[in-house]
Amino acid sequence: MENIGLGLELMLVGMVTVFIILLIVIYGSQLLIKIVNKVSPAEAPAPKRGPWNKGRRREKTFVPYSKPL
Secondary structure (H helix, E strand, O other): OHHHHHHHHHHHHHHHHHHHHHHHHHHHHHHHHHHHHHHOOOOOOOOOOOHHHOOOOOOOOOOOOOOOO
């Protein structure tokens, strides 16, 4: 009976340890995301198409081996 109590205690300590480590990972990653969003510059928007090429279609590009043999 003593071994069951020791096993349950060990299981409880292990589960609490894993839970605490997961909380550290979650809050650490959230903090890292906030820091990176503040430090890194925003991406430049894509240039808008002007009226001179409004009706033109994009030319097709060659892709080798695009058709089955």
